[in-house]
Amino acid sequence: MLETDRIQLHKLVEEALPELDMMIGWTESCDPLQTTPVFIRDAKLISKLTLGPFCSQNLAGYLVKPPALESVPKDAKPIGICVKGCDSRSLVALIQEKFISRDRVRIFGIPCRGTIDWRKVAQRVGLSDVKSATVEDDFLVIDASGTTHRIGLEDVLARKCLGCRYPNPIIQDVLVGQVATPRSSSLETTYRDVDALDNKPIEERLAFWQSELDRCIRCYACRNACPLCVCQDKCIAETREPRWLTQRVGLPEKFLFHFIHAMHLAGRCTGCGECERVCPMDIPVTLIKEKLNKIMEEMLGYSAGLDPDGVPPLLTFNPGETEI
Amino acid sequence: MTDSSPRSSAPADQTAANTQGIKIVGFLCNWCSYGGADTAGVCRFKQPTDLRIVRIPCTGRMDPLFVAKSLIYGMDGVLVSGCHPRDCHYAVGNFYARRRMEALKLFLPFMGIDTRRFRYTWVSASEGQQWQKVVTEFSEEIHRLGPNPGVGPRSGENSKISNGLR
Numbered sequence: 001m002l003e004t005d006r007i008q009l010h011k012l013v014e015e016a017l018p019e020l021d022m023m024i025g026w027t028e029s030c031d032p033l034q035t036t037p038v039f040i041r042d043a044k045l046i047s048k049l050t051l052g053p054f055c056s057q058n059l060a061g062y063l064v065k066p067p068a069l070e071s072v073p074k075d076a077k078p079i080g081i082c083v084k085g086c087d088s089r090s091l092v093a094l095i096q097e098k099f100i101s102r103d104r105v106r107i108f109g110i111p112c113r114g115t116i117d118w119r120k121v122a123q124r125v126g127l128s129d130v131k132s133a134t135v136e137d138d139f140l141v142i143d144a145s146g147t148t149h150r151i152g153l154e155d156v157l158a159r160k161c162l163g164c165r166y167p168n169p170i171i172q173d174v175l176v177g178q179v180a181t182p183r184s185s186s187l188e189t190t191y192r193d194v195d196a197l198d199n200k201p202i203e204e205r206l207a208f209w210q211s212e213l214d215r216c217i218r219c220y221a222c223r224n225a226c227p228l229c230v231c232q233d234k235c236i237a238e239t240r241e242p243r244w245l246t247q248r249v250g251l252p253e254k255f256l257f258h259f260i261h262a263m264h265l266a267g268r269c270t271g272c273g274e275c276e277r278v279c280p281m282d283i284p285v286t287l288i289k290e291k292l293n294k295i296m297e298e299m300l301g302y303s304a305g306l307d308p309d310g311v312p313p314l315l316t317f318n319p320g321e322t323e324i
Numbered sequence: 325m326t327d328s329s330p331r332s333s334a335p336a337d338q339t340a341a342n343t344q345g346i347k348i349v350g351f352l353c354n355w356c357s358y359g360g361a362d363t364a365g366v367c368r369f370k371q372p373t374d375l376r377i378v379r380i381p382c383t384g385r386m387d388p389l390f391v392a393k394s395l396i397y398g399m400d401g402v403l404v405s406g407c408h409p410r411d412c413h414y415a416v417g418n419f420y421a422r423r424r425m426e427a428l429k430l431f432l433p434f435m436g437i438d439t440r441r442f443r444y445t446w447v448s449a450s451e452g453q454q455w456q457k458v459v460t461e462f463s464e465e466i467h468r469l470g471p472n473p474g475v476g477p478r479s480g481e482n483s484k485i486s487n488g489l490r
């Protein structure tokens with residue numbers, strides 16, 4: 001089925017490429033568990049495009065991070081991009097905030113059945129000598145060091161995928177493959193990890209974040225990977241004027257940095273999980289934002305990246321709100 | 325930070341022994357609450373002395389990160405006060421502010437920070453008495469909670485938490 005979808009994707013991109021400035025998608029990498037982004041202008045490369053459970057990267061960030069769109073003339077042809085359900089929410093959020101205009105992108109929507117978290121695989125089978133990896137029904141089948149491992153999908157899917165309510169793109173120009181069934185339809189499932197931590201006493205919560213954030217090396221990969229962290233080198237985590245943070249390496253600095261990322265994403269974060277995926281220190285960074293996403297849903301009935309005409313709730317107000 | 329604050333005109337409460345060392349920062353909007361604190365001072369209402377006031381143009385200027393940073397770096401309490409909703413000098417500043425403050429208030433405990441250390445309220449320039457009540461109650465609450473344990477040692481101090489790779 002994946003093969004059929006891939007062929008359909010190739011065909012659709014082939015038809016569209018003459019009208020596009022560029023096509024952004026995924027391609028196989030040296031690691032069977034991960035794909036890598038590919039930027040296509042030459043039709044010969046189209047056959048390299050792939051999709052499926054190893055396409056975990058959210059490509060939406062490329063549209064807004066330098067040297068992306070700014071180097072492309074305003075009258076250039078649109079850019080084609082492959083998006084999963086979660087990635088499409090990033091696009092919606094970026095369109096909302098006018099970082100990209102809808103007509104500058106040609107969206108190839110890909111219904112998603114979950115992406116594989118290579119770290120979880122590594123914990124189970126190790127990473128040495130993985131020859132091939134495929135998903136068969138509800139199993140990940142890995143051929144490593146001459147042995148075949150069958151691992152239940154639930155055990156190796158990315159955390160965000162297990163609670164995913166929107167596996168199908170919110171916006172698209174064309175849909176590739178069959179519509180997928182959401183793994184979650186309730187706040188309880190989506191925010192189970194948030195609730196699990198919330199149910200612990202406050203001292204344990206503090207201890208949890210102290211030990212997690214203590215590993216943070218403030219490399220800012222989480223910020224750089226976030227498609228909605230658009231300030232780049234104007235980020236207040238790095239500016240000297242105003243000077244919010246120093247180069248000191250204590251826990252207060254680490255907490256404050258994560259508060260900055262979280263508060264700047266409050267009501268904007270779509271829960272795409274990129275911040276957590278890229279963290280070299282294995283810190284559950286998205287969990288911090290998930291809590292704020294839950295607050296936004298419960299307090300203001302808002303979930304980011306679902307409505308291109310919506311306004312992020314902290315960038316607007318409602319005088320009638322008296323309960324706050 | 326405190327020199328020009330209106331509380332300096334109010335008689336200090338030196339009686340409470342545990343007042344010492346407790347630090348509360350107040351972010352007050354210029355048009356209402358700062359005036360309210362001033363009114364309380366002019367009327368010589370008795371007020372706690374552990375509040376350091378930062379004057380802001382409007383609660384619309386209030387970045388929730390001001391609160392977060394204060395609490396992370398060990399302030400014992402943070403009080404934000406502005407004009408009553410619909411009375412903002414700039415019409416809508418406090419409508420923005422209350423959403424942001426409320427979001428932060430709900431978020432703090434998730435990170436292990438006691439949310440009772442942060443309060444936001446609305447006091448107008450004429451409500452000297454109301455100001456006295458708010459600040460006294462909040463100060464009492466902070467004294468009950470005691471010093472803020474913070475989120476951990478600053479760099480250079482010995483870390484009790486295991487560091488490095490898992």
Ligand code: SF4
Pocket residue numbers: 215216217218219220221222223275278279280281282283285
């Ligand atoms: S990616 Fe990880 S280590 Fe780097 S700044 Fe973010 S949380 Fe810290």
Ligand code: SF4
Pocket residue numbers: 222225226227228229265268269270271272273274275276286289
């Ligand atoms: S904060 Fe993390 S989960 Fe939220 S949009 Fe940014 S990268 Fe995605």
Ligand code: FES
Pocket residue numbers: 353354355356357381382383384406407411412413414415416417418
């Ligand atoms: S001027 Fe007081 S809250 Fe806006």
